[in-house]
Amino acid sequence: MTEVVSYEETGETVIDGAAEENAANAAAAESPHEDAISVAGLKGKITVADEVVEKVTALAALQVPGVADLGGDFERAFESVRDRIGLGSKRANQGVRAEIQDGLVAIDITIVIVYGHVVMEVAAEVQSNVATSVAQMLGMEVVEVNVTVDDVRLPGDATTA
Incomplete structure (x- = not known):
């Protein structure tokens, strides 16, 4: 779980070091790699001899x-x-x-x-x-x-x- 502390008066968001690393890992896990190919809806046949x-x-x-x-x-x-x-x-x-x-x-x-x-x-x-x-x-x-x-x-x- 990422802990985010925000300050209303300045409008900026502060994330502590461990929480920042966890947030980056969670974002990477949630979003697919940019160069990954989506195979959803892909048609074709795989044949193994x-x-x-x-x-x-x-x-x-x-x-x-x-x-x-x-x-x-x-x-x-x-x-x-x-x-x-x-x-x-x-x-x-x-x-x-x-x-x-x-x-x-x-x-x-x-x-x-x-x-x-x-x-x-x-x-x-x-x-x-x-x-x-x-x-x-x-x-x-x-x-x-x-x-x-x-x-x-x-x-x-x-x-x-």
Whole structure:
């Protein structure tokens, strides 16, 4: 609350230092920024491609401790060949399939677990992290995350993640 003291005889308004700062903060909070764009009444459509969800999903899954790589045997072998002959870098959404329908997202992801980690715990953590990340970053409701554990990365195997 801003405290304002006014003197009638001079007609000037006096605001003490703390009240002046509070008044400035309140005025800034009440008035929008000059360069802010108003979207009230704005028409248009926002479309998010499945590939965007797939990339967010892949990054969220790879953040989970115990996830060594994404994709099934065939996908990983294909990426290995592509890498060796120099046909580009690894696809960011390898092993991930997402489907968006009416703002609801269903995700299928195939992962490789690092040996020594509990498979069910890592898979459950992947489900949780993927659902949370997609919901937070894209503002979409995730209705299912299906995790398939395709392989176990043994000690001494080459790491690609």
